[in-house]
Amino acid sequence: MSTTRKIAINTGGGDAPGLNAVIRAAALSAINRGWEAYGIHRAYAGLLGEDEIVPLTRDAVRGITHLGGTILGTTTHGNPFAWPVKQPDGTTRRVDRSDELMAAFQRHGFDALIAIGGDGSLRIANELSQKGMPIVGVPKTIDNDIEGTQLTFGFLTAVYVATDAIDRLHSTAQAHERVMIVEVMGRDTGWIALFSGVAGTADVILIPEIPYRIERVCEKVMERERMGRHFTIMVAAEGAYPVGGEPVYEDREKRRLGGICEVLAQQISETTGKETRALALRHLQRGGSPISYDRLIALRFGAAAVECVAKGELGCMVALDPPDVRAIPLAEAVSRQKRVPVDGDVVATARALGMSFGD
Numbered sequence: 001m002s003t004t005r006k007i008a009i010n011t012g013g014g015d016a017p018g019l020n021a022v023i024r025a026a027a028l029s030a031i032n033r034g035w036e037a038y039g040i041h042r043a044y045a046g047l048l049g050e051d052e053i054v055p056l057t058r059d060a061v062r063g064i065t066h067l068g069g070t071i072l073g074t075t076t077h078g079n080p081f082a083w084p085v086k087q088p089d090g091t092t093r094r095v096d097r098s099d100e101l102m103a104a105f106q107r108h109g110f111d112a113l114i115a116i117g118g119d120g121s122l123r124i125a126n127e128l129s130q131k132g133m134p135i136v137g138v139p140k141t142i143d144n145d146i147e148g149t150q151l152t153f154g155f156l157t158a159v160y161v162a163t164d165a166i167d168r169l170h171s172t173a174q175a176h177e178r179v180m181i182v183e184v185m186g187r188d189t190g191w192i193a194l195f196s197g198v199a200g201t202a203d204v205i206l207i208p209e210i211p212y213r214i215e216r217v218c219e220k221v222m223e224r225e226r227m228g229r230h231f232t233i234m235v236a237a238e239g240a241y242p243v244g245g246e247p248v249y250e251d252r253e254k255r256r257l258g259g260i261c262e263v264l265a266q267q268i269s270e271t272t273g274k275e276t277r278a279l280a281l282r283h284l285q286r287g288g289s290p291i292s293y294d295r296l297i298a299l300r301f302g303a304a305a306v307e308c309v310a311k312g313e314l315g316c317m318v319a320l321d322p323p324d325v326r327a328i329p330l331a332e333a334v335s336r337q338k339r340v341p342v343d344g345d346v347v348a349t350a351r352a353l354g355m356s357f358g359d
């Protein structure tokens with residue numbers, strides 16, 4: 001039997017709906033075993049003296065299951081192996097603070113860390129685990145691009161938001177006989193675009209896994225014109241790109257994607273002569289309450305992570321493997337990105353329904 005008594009929980013990387021549900025489930029599962037739970041603020045900053053460590057009591061985690069964001073705060077600039085330190089000249093130097101972090105973790109007497117994060121945070125968790133930190137990862141991201149888990153929490157909420165937007169755009173597209181392009185997130189994967197596009201009955205879905213040809217996209221618009229359907233709804237993943245081309249970056253240096261819907265709108269209106277409008281949903285997809293299934297996954301993940309700690313199963317990530325939640329090695333989870341299978345049944349369903357991928 002494990003002698004664990006004190007666990008820490010943190011949230012790293014971009015937020016996703018459901019983070020607070022994981023925090024609550026992990027904290028309560030620990031408390032109900034007679035353990036103590038603590039929250040490290042802003043990923044690892046709380047352990048590096050740049051933020052707080054707070055006790056996660058019953059009161060602290062009360063009434064948070066349905067809340068978006070994270071009560072612990074998060075950052076995309078908190079890698080302890082490459083910690084950003086501002087220099088007097090305004091530049092940033094990267095410093096390895098992982099030894100300091102390990103020492104702080106021990107000094108606080110933590111027996112395990114539950115690290116809730118996406119691919120970047122899980123990679124950090126894997127490195128810390130290799131350094132000897134007792135750690136369990138929980139897969140979070142609206143992108144759904146983590147290997148080894150059928151779903152990450154937050155993804156279905158993003159799909160819901162995108163589908164709702166597509167539904168709403170149908171009536172205005174039809175009224176004005178326009179082409180409407182919705183840009184959704186997902187980084188280098190097309191999970192959100194595919195799921196929301198199929199659920200929202202889009203006419204064209206563009207995803208990074210299937211590079212498109214703009215001529216084929218325009219042909220679909222014109223084909224609909226000929227059929228008397230004078231409007232077209234398109235969903236473009238932010239990371240989609242044309243055959244032989246590359247994705248559109250909002251900030252190329254920082255590799256921040258964004259802007260494909262505007263580029264497509266111009267090309268499509270020039271080629272087809274159709275009035276075209278573009279809408280990027282951006283961070284709307286990450287904000288607000290998690291839908292019920294995301295809450296459920298998040299709560300299951302939080303409880304399962306504590307169960308792993310209790311069993312001494314460390315260096316792992318909890319993963320949804322229906323009908324169960326199981327643990328897989330962190331190294332396996334970060335070994336590659338989970339991309340949309342182009343020969344999978346959702347793509348096949350879209351094609352069967354006459355949707356175009358622009359290929």
Ligand code: F6P
Nearest residue numbers: 014076141142143185186187257
């Ligand atoms: O990984 C989640 C995600 O929302 C991606 O879909 C998107 O490309 C990125 O984060 C946006 O990051 P930021 O919040 O830094 O703008």
